[in-house]
Amino acid sequence: MLIINAGLFIPLFFQSLGGEIDNTNLSLGGVGSLQWSTYLNNNMTLGIEGGGMFAFSPNDRTLFMLPITARYAYILRAYPFEFPLSISAGFNFTRLSSMFKILPIVKPGVSAYWNYSPEWAFGVNFFYWWTPNLYLGPEPPKNHSRFGNFLEISLSALYHF
Amino acid sequence: MNVIHDTVRGYIRNFFSFFLLVVGGILFFACSDDSEGIFYSLEQEEKAVDNSLPNSVVITGDMLKETIDSEERYYVCAGSLFYRTVTVGDTTHWRKIKSPIDLGIVSGLAKVGGDIFVSVSNGSKHGLFRLNSTGTSYETVNLYNTREITRLFALNGNLFASAGTPLDDTPELLWWNGTNLVPTGITQYLIKAGAWDGTNYWFAGPSDLFQCTSLPGENSWSSVTPFYSYGMSSPPSSELEGKTYFTDLFADPDYPGTLYLCSSDGYILKTEDSGTTWISSSDHNKSFKSITKAAGMIILGAGTSVIRELPNAILEDDLNTIERPGGNFSRLPDLYESNVIRVFGFGDILFGGTTRNGLWRGDYSTDVSSPVWSQE
Numbered sequence: 001m002l003i004i005n006a007g008l009f010i011p012l013f014f015q016s017l018g019g020e021i022d023n024t025n026l027s028l029g030g031v032g033s034l035q036w037s038t039y040l041n042n043n044m045t046l047g048i049e050g051g052g053m054f055a056f057s058p059n060d061r062t063l064f065m066l067p068i069t070a071r072y073a074y075i076l077r078a079y080p081f082e083f084p085l086s087i088s089a090g091f092n093f094t095r096l097s098s099m100f101k102i103l104p105i106v107k108p109g110v111s112a113y114w115n116y117s118p119e120w121a122f123g124v125n126f127f128y129w130w131t132p133n134l135y136l137g138p139e140p141p142k143n144h145s146r147f148g149n150f151l152e153i154s155l156s157a158l159y160h161f
Numbered sequence: 162m163n164v165i166h167d168t169v170r171g172y173i174r175n176f177f178s179f180f181l182l183v184v185g186g187i188l189f190f191a192c193s194d195d196s197e198g199i200f201y202s203l204e205q206e207e208k209a210v211d212n213s214l215p216n217s218v219v220i221t222g223d224m225l226k227e228t229i230d231s232e233e234r235y236y237v238c239a240g241s242l243f244y245r246t247v248t249v250g251d252t253t254h255w256r257k258i259k260s261p262i263d264l265g266i267v268s269g270l271a272k273v274g275g276d277i278f279v280s281v282s283n284g285s286k287h288g289l290f291r292l293n294s295t296g297t298s299y300e301t302v303n304l305y306n307t308r309e310i311t312r313l314f315a316l317n318g319n320l321f322a323s324a325g326t327p328l329d330d331t332p333e334l335l336w337w338n339g340t341n342l343v344p345t346g347i348t349q350y351l352i353k354a355g356a357w358d359g360t361n362y363w364f365a366g367p368s369d370l371f372q373c374t375s376l377p378g379e380n381s382w383s384s385v386t387p388f389y390s391y392g393m394s395s396p397p398s399s400e401l402e403g404k405t406y407f408t409d410l411f412a413d414p415d416y417p418g419t420l421y422l423c424s425s426d427g428y429i430l431k432t433e434d435s436g437t438t439w440i441s442s443s444d445h446n447k448s449f450k451s452i453t454k455a456a457g458m459i460i461l462g463a464g465t466s467v468i469r470e471l472p473n474a475i476l477e478d479d480l481n482t483i484e485r486p487g488g489n490f491s492r493l494p495d496l497y498e499s500n501v502i503r504v505f506g507f508g509d510i511l512f513g514g515t516t517r518n519g520l521w522r523g524d525y526s527t528d529v530s531s532p533v534w535s536q537e
Binding site for chain 2: 014022023024025026057058059061063094096097098099100101133135139140144145146148
Protein backbone atom coordinates (compact mmCIF):
# COMPACT_ATOMS: atom_id res chain seq x y z
CA MET A 1 0.00 0.00 0.00
CA LEU A 2 1.03 3.58 -0.61
CA ILE A 3 0.31 6.38 1.87
CA ILE A 4 0.68 10.11 1.45
CA ASN A 5 0.64 12.38 4.51
CA ALA A 6 0.58 16.16 4.92
CA GLY A 7 -0.07 18.28 7.94
CA LEU A 8 1.25 20.32 10.84
CA PHE A 9 4.54 20.00 12.62
CA ILE A 10 4.37 21.03 16.26
CA PRO A 11 7.70 21.68 18.02
CA LEU A 12 7.39 20.46 21.61
CA PHE A 13 10.65 20.81 23.54
CA PHE A 14 14.36 20.13 23.66
CA GLN A 15 15.84 18.04 26.44
CA SER A 16 19.47 18.23 27.50
CA LEU A 17 21.55 15.25 28.63
CA GLY A 18 20.95 16.39 32.19
CA GLY A 19 17.21 16.20 31.66
CA GLU A 20 16.48 19.94 31.56
CA ILE A 21 13.60 20.88 29.31
CA ASP A 22 13.73 24.02 27.17
CA ASN A 23 11.74 25.74 24.46
CA THR A 24 12.57 24.93 20.84
CA ASN A 25 11.94 28.55 19.79
CA LEU A 26 10.49 27.15 16.57
CA SER A 27 7.29 28.25 14.89
CA LEU A 28 4.49 25.89 13.95
CA GLY A 29 5.73 24.10 10.85
CA GLY A 30 4.64 21.97 7.95
CA VAL A 31 5.27 18.30 7.32
CA GLY A 32 4.72 15.85 4.49
CA SER A 33 5.73 12.30 3.73
CA LEU A 34 5.32 9.37 1.40
CA GLN A 35 5.20 5.82 2.68
CA TRP A 36 5.21 2.43 1.06
CA SER A 37 4.37 -0.67 3.07
CA THR A 38 3.60 -4.29 2.51
CA TYR A 39 1.58 -6.71 4.64
CA LEU A 40 3.55 -9.28 6.57
CA ASN A 41 0.26 -10.84 7.66
CA ASN A 42 -3.32 -9.65 8.26
CA ASN A 43 -2.33 -7.28 11.07
CA MET A 44 1.24 -6.25 10.47
CA THR A 45 2.90 -4.12 7.83
CA LEU A 46 6.49 -3.23 7.16
CA GLY A 47 7.56 -0.40 4.92
CA ILE A 48 9.72 2.57 4.22
CA GLU A 49 8.90 6.23 4.67
CA GLY A 50 10.50 9.40 3.39
CA GLY A 51 9.38 12.89 4.21
CA GLY A 52 10.30 16.29 5.40
CA MET A 53 9.38 19.17 7.66
CA PHE A 54 10.14 22.84 7.98
CA ALA A 55 9.74 25.36 10.78
CA PHE A 56 11.14 28.82 11.46
CA SER A 57 13.34 30.23 14.20
CA PRO A 58 12.70 33.67 15.81
CA ASN A 59 15.01 35.31 13.26
CA ASP A 60 13.48 33.40 10.35
CA ARG A 61 16.10 30.74 10.02
CA THR A 62 14.51 27.62 8.61
CA LEU A 63 14.97 24.21 10.18
CA PHE A 64 14.63 21.38 7.68
CA MET A 65 14.48 17.74 8.74
CA LEU A 66 14.19 14.99 6.15
CA PRO A 67 13.78 11.61 7.84
CA ILE A 68 14.10 8.33 5.99
CA THR A 69 12.80 5.54 8.15
CA ALA A 70 11.74 1.94 8.18
CA ARG A 71 8.19 1.63 9.53
CA TYR A 72 6.48 -1.23 11.30
CA ALA A 73 2.75 -1.07 12.04
CA TYR A 74 0.27 -3.27 13.88
CA ILE A 75 -3.29 -2.68 12.70
CA LEU A 76 -6.33 -2.79 14.97
CA ARG A 77 -9.58 -3.07 13.02
CA ALA A 78 -13.19 -2.02 13.69
CA TYR A 79 -14.75 -1.94 10.24
CA PRO A 80 -14.93 0.47 8.49
CA PHE A 81 -12.13 1.90 10.64
CA GLU A 82 -8.52 0.86 11.07
CA PHE A 83 -6.11 2.01 13.77
CA PRO A 84 -2.47 1.34 12.91
CA LEU A 85 -0.07 1.55 15.85
CA SER A 86 3.30 2.22 14.30
CA ILE A 87 6.92 2.81 15.04
CA SER A 88 9.48 4.15 12.57
CA ALA A 89 13.22 4.33 12.96
CA GLY A 90 15.89 5.64 10.67
CA PHE A 91 17.95 8.65 9.81
CA ASN A 92 17.07 12.29 9.86
CA PHE A 93 18.88 14.67 7.53
CA THR A 94 18.83 17.92 9.49
CA ARG A 95 19.78 21.38 8.26
CA LEU A 96 19.70 24.78 9.94
CA SER A 97 21.39 27.68 8.11
CA SER A 98 24.82 26.33 7.20
CA MET A 99 24.70 23.58 9.83
CA PHE A 100 23.99 20.04 8.70
CA LYS A 101 23.98 16.73 10.49
CA ILE A 102 22.46 13.31 10.03
CA LEU A 103 20.64 12.35 13.20
CA PRO A 104 18.91 9.16 14.28
CA ILE A 105 15.16 9.36 14.64
CA VAL A 106 12.39 7.27 16.19
CA LYS A 107 8.75 8.00 15.41
CA PRO A 108 6.11 6.13 17.40
CA GLY A 109 2.56 6.98 16.42
CA VAL A 110 -1.06 6.13 16.03
CA SER A 111 -3.33 6.63 13.03
CA ALA A 112 -7.04 6.33 12.39
CA TYR A 113 -8.32 5.40 8.91
CA TRP A 114 -11.77 5.23 7.43
CA ASN A 115 -12.01 2.77 4.58
CA TYR A 116 -13.77 4.61 1.81
CA SER A 117 -13.46 1.75 -0.69
CA PRO A 118 -11.48 -1.48 -1.03
CA GLU A 119 -8.65 0.60 -2.52
CA TRP A 120 -8.84 3.92 -0.71
CA ALA A 121 -8.78 4.93 2.94
CA PHE A 122 -8.47 8.33 4.56
CA GLY A 123 -7.34 9.21 8.01
CA VAL A 124 -5.30 11.19 10.47
CA ASN A 125 -1.89 10.51 12.02
CA PHE A 126 -0.34 11.47 15.32
CA PHE A 127 3.40 10.79 15.13
CA TYR A 128 5.87 11.69 17.87
CA TRP A 129 9.31 12.60 16.53
CA TRP A 130 12.19 11.83 18.91
CA THR A 131 15.53 12.74 17.38
CA PRO A 132 18.74 12.89 19.43
CA ASN A 133 21.25 15.56 18.42
CA LEU A 134 24.32 14.36 20.28
CA TYR A 135 27.91 15.61 20.31
CA LEU A 136 31.05 14.23 21.86
CA GLY A 137 33.09 17.47 21.71
CA PRO A 138 35.26 19.39 21.59
CA GLU A 139 33.33 21.25 18.86
CA PRO A 140 30.43 21.33 19.24
CA PRO A 141 30.86 20.65 22.96
CA LYS A 142 29.09 17.78 24.62
CA ASN A 143 26.80 20.15 26.54
CA HIS A 144 25.26 21.19 23.22
CA SER A 145 23.62 17.77 22.98
CA ARG A 146 19.84 17.85 22.88
CA PHE A 147 16.98 15.44 22.33
CA GLY A 148 14.45 16.95 19.96
CA ASN A 149 10.80 16.25 20.71
CA PHE A 150 8.17 17.13 18.11
CA LEU A 151 4.64 16.14 17.17
CA GLU A 152 3.31 15.55 13.69
CA ILE A 153 -0.44 15.79 13.13
CA SER A 154 -1.16 14.97 9.53
CA LEU A 155 -3.97 13.97 7.24
CA SER A 156 -3.44 10.83 5.29
CA ALA A 157 -4.61 9.13 2.11
CA LEU A 158 -3.96 5.40 1.72
CA TYR A 159 -4.14 3.35 -1.45
CA HIS A 160 -4.22 -0.45 -1.42
CA PHE A 161 -2.64 -2.03 -4.48
CA MET B 162 1.34 -19.46 -2.03
CA ASN B 163 4.12 -19.98 0.51
CA VAL B 164 6.66 -19.80 -2.30
CA ILE B 165 5.30 -16.37 -3.32
CA HIS B 166 5.36 -15.15 0.28
CA ASP B 167 8.90 -16.39 0.71
CA THR B 168 9.92 -14.59 -2.48
CA VAL B 169 8.30 -11.32 -1.33
CA ARG B 170 9.89 -11.63 2.08
CA GLY B 171 13.23 -12.22 0.37
CA TYR B 172 12.78 -9.04 -1.65
CA ILE B 173 11.87 -7.10 1.49
CA ARG B 174 14.82 -8.48 3.39
CA ASN B 175 17.22 -7.61 0.58
CA PHE B 176 15.66 -4.17 0.19
CA PHE B 177 16.06 -3.31 3.86
CA SER B 178 19.59 -4.66 3.92
CA PHE B 179 20.45 -2.39 1.01
CA PHE B 180 18.62 0.53 2.63
CA LEU B 181 20.49 0.14 5.91
CA LEU B 182 23.80 -0.20 4.07
CA VAL B 183 23.24 3.02 2.09
CA VAL B 184 22.00 5.04 5.06
CA GLY B 185 24.69 3.66 7.32
CA GLY B 186 27.28 4.65 4.74
CA ILE B 187 25.91 8.16 4.52
CA LEU B 188 25.90 8.44 8.29
CA PHE B 189 29.43 7.17 8.54
CA PHE B 190 30.85 9.56 5.98
CA ALA B 191 28.79 12.61 6.84
CA CYS B 192 30.97 14.94 8.88
CA SER B 193 29.83 18.02 10.74
CA ASP B 194 32.23 20.91 11.16
CA ASP B 195 29.75 23.07 13.01
CA SER B 196 30.88 24.91 16.12
CA GLU B 197 27.59 24.52 17.93
CA GLY B 198 24.74 22.07 18.15
CA ILE B 199 21.81 22.49 15.80
CA PHE B 200 19.07 22.13 18.40
CA TYR B 201 21.19 24.01 20.93
CA SER B 202 21.49 26.91 18.49
CA LEU B 203 17.70 27.04 18.17
CA GLU B 204 17.22 26.80 21.90
CA GLN B 205 19.54 29.76 22.51
CA GLU B 206 18.18 31.97 19.75
CA GLU B 207 16.28 35.13 20.54
CA LYS B 208 14.53 37.62 18.33
CA ALA B 209 16.86 40.48 17.47
CA VAL B 210 15.78 43.98 18.41
CA ASP B 211 15.72 45.65 15.04
CA ASN B 212 15.92 49.27 13.96
CA SER B 213 14.86 50.52 10.54
CA LEU B 214 18.06 50.09 8.53
CA PRO B 215 17.38 47.36 5.94
CA ASN B 216 18.72 44.09 7.33
CA SER B 217 20.01 42.75 4.03
CA VAL B 218 22.27 45.67 3.20
CA VAL B 219 26.01 45.38 2.71
CA ILE B 220 28.11 47.85 4.66
CA THR B 221 30.05 49.38 1.80
CA GLY B 222 32.09 52.00 3.58
CA ASP B 223 32.76 53.87 6.78
CA MET B 224 30.67 55.15 9.62
CA LEU B 225 30.76 58.53 11.35
CA LYS B 226 29.36 60.02 14.51
CA GLU B 227 29.04 63.77 14.10
CA THR B 228 27.08 66.67 15.51
CA ILE B 229 25.47 68.60 12.68
CA ASP B 230 22.75 71.18 12.89
CA SER B 231 22.70 70.76 16.71
CA GLU B 232 21.93 67.09 16.30
CA GLU B 233 24.26 64.22 17.09
CA ARG B 234 24.04 61.68 14.29
CA TYR B 235 25.40 58.44 12.98
CA TYR B 236 26.15 58.22 9.28
CA VAL B 237 26.84 54.87 7.62
CA CYS B 238 27.66 53.72 4.09
CA ALA B 239 25.24 50.89 3.37
CA GLY B 240 24.96 50.98 -0.40
CA SER B 241 23.46 54.43 -0.05
CA LEU B 242 24.35 56.85 2.70
CA PHE B 243 22.05 56.58 5.73
CA TYR B 244 21.87 58.65 8.90
CA ARG B 245 19.97 58.73 12.14
CA THR B 246 20.08 60.75 15.32
CA VAL B 247 21.91 59.46 18.36
CA THR B 248 20.50 61.61 21.13
CA VAL B 249 16.79 61.10 20.57
CA GLY B 250 17.07 57.39 21.15
CA ASP B 251 18.51 54.26 19.71
CA THR B 252 15.36 53.30 17.85
CA THR B 253 15.11 56.46 15.79
CA HIS B 254 14.68 55.71 12.14
CA TRP B 255 17.46 55.69 9.62
CA ARG B 256 17.02 58.03 6.69
CA LYS B 257 18.51 57.52 3.27
CA ILE B 258 20.24 60.32 1.42
CA LYS B 259 19.50 60.11 -2.28
CA SER B 260 22.62 59.36 -4.27
CA PRO B 261 23.89 62.08 -6.65
CA ILE B 262 24.80 59.32 -9.13
CA ASP B 263 22.15 56.93 -10.42
CA LEU B 264 22.57 53.55 -8.74
CA GLY B 265 25.63 54.89 -6.98
CA ILE B 266 27.24 52.89 -4.20
CA VAL B 267 28.80 54.86 -1.38
CA SER B 268 32.33 53.65 -0.71
CA GLY B 269 33.88 56.28 1.55
CA LEU B 270 32.87 58.76 4.20
CA ALA B 271 35.10 61.21 6.06
CA LYS B 272 34.78 64.49 7.92
CA VAL B 273 37.51 67.04 7.37
CA GLY B 274 37.48 70.72 8.22
CA GLY B 275 33.78 70.79 9.01
CA ASP B 276 32.82 69.13 5.73
CA ILE B 277 31.58 65.59 5.28
CA PHE B 278 33.01 64.07 2.11
CA VAL B 279 31.42 61.07 0.45
CA SER B 280 32.72 59.00 -2.45
CA VAL B 281 30.18 57.42 -4.77
CA SER B 282 30.42 55.25 -7.87
CA ASN B 283 28.14 53.14 -10.02
CA GLY B 284 30.99 51.47 -11.86
CA SER B 285 31.01 53.84 -14.81
CA LYS B 286 30.36 57.20 -13.15
CA HIS B 287 32.37 58.24 -10.13
CA GLY B 288 32.30 61.14 -7.76
CA LEU B 289 33.45 62.83 -4.60
CA PHE B 290 30.73 64.95 -3.03
CA ARG B 291 30.21 67.05 0.05
CA LEU B 292 27.09 66.93 2.16
CA ASN B 293 25.26 70.22 2.55
CA SER B 294 25.42 72.22 5.78
CA THR B 295 22.47 70.37 7.30
CA GLY B 296 24.02 67.01 6.43
CA THR B 297 20.83 65.75 4.83
CA SER B 298 21.67 65.85 1.09
CA TYR B 299 24.59 66.08 -1.29
CA GLU B 300 25.90 69.30 -2.76
CA THR B 301 25.63 69.20 -6.53
CA VAL B 302 29.30 69.82 -7.30
CA ASN B 303 31.27 66.69 -8.10
CA LEU B 304 34.73 67.33 -6.66
CA TYR B 305 36.48 64.45 -8.41
CA ASN B 306 35.14 62.28 -11.20
CA THR B 307 38.25 60.83 -12.80
CA ARG B 308 38.43 57.46 -11.11
CA GLU B 309 36.57 55.36 -8.63
CA ILE B 310 37.43 56.09 -5.01
CA THR B 311 37.34 52.96 -2.89
CA ARG B 312 38.24 54.45 0.48
CA LEU B 313 38.39 57.86 2.16
CA PHE B 314 40.58 58.54 5.20
CA ALA B 315 40.36 61.55 7.52
CA LEU B 316 43.76 61.65 9.22
CA ASN B 317 44.92 64.51 11.41
CA GLY B 318 42.47 66.87 9.73
CA ASN B 319 43.47 65.82 6.24
CA LEU B 320 41.51 63.95 3.61
CA PHE B 321 43.09 61.12 1.68
CA ALA B 322 41.41 59.05 -1.02
CA SER B 323 42.38 55.66 -2.36
CA ALA B 324 41.55 55.78 -6.05
CA GLY B 325 41.42 52.81 -8.36
CA THR B 326 40.08 49.32 -8.01
CA PRO B 327 41.63 45.86 -7.92
CA LEU B 328 40.91 45.67 -11.66
CA ASP B 329 42.77 48.92 -12.21
CA ASP B 330 46.50 48.48 -12.73
CA THR B 331 47.37 52.00 -11.55
CA PRO B 332 45.72 52.59 -8.21
CA GLU B 333 46.98 55.57 -6.25
CA LEU B 334 46.58 57.50 -3.05
CA LEU B 335 45.33 61.09 -3.39
CA TRP B 336 45.32 64.02 -0.98
CA TRP B 337 42.75 66.81 -0.72
CA ASN B 338 44.61 70.12 -0.85
CA GLY B 339 41.52 72.16 -0.11
CA THR B 340 40.29 72.43 -3.66
CA ASN B 341 41.37 69.27 -5.48
CA LEU B 342 42.50 65.72 -4.97
CA VAL B 343 46.18 65.65 -5.88
CA PRO B 344 48.70 62.79 -6.09
CA THR B 345 50.64 61.87 -2.99
CA GLY B 346 53.29 59.94 -4.82
CA ILE B 347 51.96 56.58 -3.60
CA THR B 348 51.01 54.94 -6.85
CA GLN B 349 50.68 51.34 -8.01
CA TYR B 350 49.47 50.42 -4.54
CA LEU B 351 45.81 49.84 -3.69
CA ILE B 352 45.58 51.46 -0.27
CA LYS B 353 42.98 49.76 1.93
CA ALA B 354 43.58 51.40 5.29
CA GLY B 355 44.98 54.60 6.80
CA ALA B 356 45.77 55.83 10.29
CA TRP B 357 47.42 58.76 12.11
CA ASP B 358 49.38 57.72 15.19
CA GLY B 359 50.01 61.26 16.47
CA THR B 360 53.24 61.64 14.53
CA ASN B 361 53.02 59.57 11.38
CA TYR B 362 50.56 58.90 8.60
CA TRP B 363 50.27 55.17 8.00
CA PHE B 364 48.76 53.50 4.97
CA ALA B 365 48.34 49.82 4.27
CA GLY B 366 47.90 47.98 1.03
CA PRO B 367 47.43 44.24 0.88
CA SER B 368 51.16 43.53 1.05
CA ASP B 369 52.66 46.91 1.86
CA LEU B 370 52.85 49.37 4.70
CA PHE B 371 53.70 53.05 4.27
CA GLN B 372 54.85 55.49 6.94
CA CYS B 373 54.93 59.23 6.20
CA THR B 374 55.87 61.89 8.70
CA SER B 375 54.55 64.93 6.91
CA LEU B 376 51.86 65.98 4.49
CA PRO B 377 52.61 65.41 0.82
CA GLY B 378 52.43 69.07 -0.19
CA GLU B 379 51.59 70.32 -3.66
CA ASN B 380 54.32 68.27 -5.27
CA SER B 381 53.41 65.06 -3.49
CA TRP B 382 55.67 62.99 -1.32
CA SER B 383 58.93 62.43 -3.08
CA SER B 384 60.31 58.97 -3.51
CA VAL B 385 57.82 57.23 -1.31
CA THR B 386 58.93 53.73 -0.62
CA PRO B 387 57.09 51.23 1.52
CA PHE B 388 58.05 51.00 5.17
CA TYR B 389 57.47 47.30 4.75
CA SER B 390 56.64 45.07 1.81
CA TYR B 391 55.96 41.37 1.80
CA GLY B 392 59.08 39.60 0.63
CA MET B 393 61.50 42.49 1.27
CA SER B 394 64.99 41.38 2.14
CA SER B 395 65.39 43.41 5.34
CA PRO B 396 62.05 44.10 7.00
CA PRO B 397 62.11 46.83 9.70
CA SER B 398 61.11 44.22 12.27
CA SER B 399 61.38 40.47 12.31
CA GLU B 400 57.80 40.40 13.58
CA LEU B 401 56.68 41.85 10.26
CA GLU B 402 58.56 39.31 8.20
CA GLY B 403 56.31 37.21 6.03
CA LYS B 404 53.18 39.13 6.98
CA THR B 405 50.78 40.04 4.20
CA TYR B 406 47.10 40.40 3.27
CA PHE B 407 46.76 43.52 5.43
CA THR B 408 43.18 44.67 5.77
CA ASP B 409 42.98 47.44 8.37
CA LEU B 410 44.90 49.80 10.63
CA PHE B 411 43.89 51.36 13.91
CA ALA B 412 45.86 54.06 15.71
CA ASP B 413 44.84 54.33 19.34
CA PRO B 414 44.25 58.04 20.06
CA ASP B 415 44.74 57.42 23.78
CA TYR B 416 48.26 56.12 23.23
CA PRO B 417 50.16 58.21 20.63
CA GLY B 418 52.54 56.13 18.58
CA THR B 419 50.45 52.99 19.05
CA LEU B 420 49.20 51.32 15.93
CA TYR B 421 47.40 48.03 15.33
CA LEU B 422 47.44 46.20 12.03
CA CYS B 423 45.33 43.18 11.14
CA SER B 424 45.44 40.81 8.24
CA SER B 425 43.10 38.43 6.52
CA ASP B 426 45.52 35.57 7.06
CA GLY B 427 45.00 35.67 10.79
CA TYR B 428 47.59 37.99 12.32
CA ILE B 429 47.40 41.07 14.49
CA LEU B 430 50.44 43.32 14.84
CA LYS B 431 51.09 46.17 17.22
CA THR B 432 53.67 48.90 17.60
CA GLU B 433 53.83 51.32 20.53
CA ASP B 434 56.71 53.43 19.24
CA SER B 435 55.55 54.51 15.80
CA GLY B 436 56.93 51.48 14.04
CA THR B 437 60.35 51.09 15.65
CA THR B 438 59.43 47.81 17.32
CA TRP B 439 56.54 45.47 16.62
CA ILE B 440 54.87 42.55 18.28
CA SER B 441 52.82 39.98 16.45
CA SER B 442 50.12 37.56 17.43
CA SER B 443 50.31 33.93 16.52
CA ASP B 444 48.22 32.78 13.58
CA HIS B 445 44.60 32.96 14.74
CA ASN B 446 43.38 31.10 11.67
CA LYS B 447 40.77 33.84 11.20
CA SER B 448 40.24 36.21 8.35
CA PHE B 449 40.41 39.58 10.08
CA LYS B 450 38.84 42.37 8.07
CA SER B 451 38.66 45.36 10.36
CA ILE B 452 40.01 46.60 13.69
CA THR B 453 38.90 49.30 16.10
CA LYS B 454 38.56 50.15 19.77
CA ALA B 455 35.40 50.22 21.84
CA ALA B 456 34.70 49.92 25.56
CA GLY B 457 38.44 50.02 26.25
CA MET B 458 39.13 46.94 24.13
CA ILE B 459 40.57 46.28 20.71
CA ILE B 460 37.86 44.63 18.64
CA LEU B 461 38.14 42.85 15.32
CA GLY B 462 35.69 42.10 12.58
CA ALA B 463 36.32 38.77 10.97
CA GLY B 464 35.31 37.48 7.58
CA THR B 465 33.45 34.16 7.43
CA SER B 466 33.35 34.39 11.19
CA VAL B 467 32.31 36.85 13.85
CA ILE B 468 33.40 39.87 15.84
CA ARG B 469 36.24 39.08 18.21
CA GLU B 470 37.53 40.92 21.23
CA LEU B 471 41.15 41.31 22.26
CA PRO B 472 40.59 42.06 25.96
CA ASN B 473 44.26 42.30 26.93
CA ALA B 474 45.81 43.93 23.88
CA ILE B 475 45.98 47.51 25.12
CA LEU B 476 47.59 47.22 28.54
CA GLU B 477 49.20 43.78 28.41
CA ASP B 478 50.17 43.63 24.73
CA ASP B 479 48.44 40.27 24.56
CA LEU B 480 47.45 39.80 20.94
CA ASN B 481 46.78 36.09 21.29
CA THR B 482 43.82 36.04 23.66
CA ILE B 483 40.74 36.55 21.54
CA GLU B 484 37.22 36.09 22.80
CA ARG B 485 33.73 36.13 21.42
CA PRO B 486 31.67 39.00 22.77
CA GLY B 487 29.35 38.24 25.66
CA GLY B 488 25.82 39.37 26.38
CA ASN B 489 23.18 38.18 23.96
CA PHE B 490 25.74 37.79 21.15
CA SER B 491 25.45 34.01 21.02
CA ARG B 492 21.65 34.20 20.80
CA LEU B 493 21.71 36.12 17.52
CA PRO B 494 22.73 33.82 14.67
CA ASP B 495 22.34 36.53 12.05
CA LEU B 496 25.12 38.34 13.89
CA TYR B 497 27.48 35.58 14.95
CA GLU B 498 27.23 33.78 11.62
CA SER B 499 27.87 36.99 9.71
CA ASN B 500 30.82 38.04 7.69
CA VAL B 501 31.79 41.19 9.61
CA ILE B 502 33.81 43.40 7.29
CA ARG B 503 33.80 46.68 9.22
CA VAL B 504 33.85 47.49 12.91
CA PHE B 505 33.35 51.02 14.20
CA GLY B 506 33.87 52.04 17.81
CA PHE B 507 32.26 55.10 19.38
CA GLY B 508 33.10 55.02 23.09
CA ASP B 509 31.10 52.20 24.62
CA ILE B 510 29.14 51.58 21.45
CA LEU B 511 30.44 49.20 18.80
CA PHE B 512 28.98 48.76 15.35
CA GLY B 513 29.67 45.70 13.23
CA GLY B 514 29.02 46.00 9.49
CA THR B 515 28.31 42.79 7.63
CA THR B 516 28.24 41.66 4.02
CA ARG B 517 24.61 40.58 3.99
CA ASN B 518 23.04 41.05 7.41
CA GLY B 519 23.21 44.81 7.75
CA LEU B 520 24.62 46.72 10.68
CA TRP B 521 24.71 45.46 14.28
CA ARG B 522 25.21 47.47 17.42
CA GLY B 523 26.80 46.30 20.64
CA ASP B 524 26.13 48.52 23.65
CA TYR B 525 28.90 47.98 26.21
CA SER B 526 27.89 50.94 28.39
CA THR B 527 26.08 48.98 31.09
CA ASP B 528 28.38 45.99 31.44
CA VAL B 529 31.56 45.60 29.42
CA SER B 530 31.45 41.83 29.79
CA SER B 531 27.82 41.64 28.74
CA PRO B 532 27.05 44.00 25.87
CA VAL B 533 23.52 44.30 24.58
CA TRP B 534 23.34 43.54 20.85
CA SER B 535 20.71 44.70 18.45
CA GLN B 536 20.29 45.11 14.73
CA GLU B 537 20.14 48.56 13.19
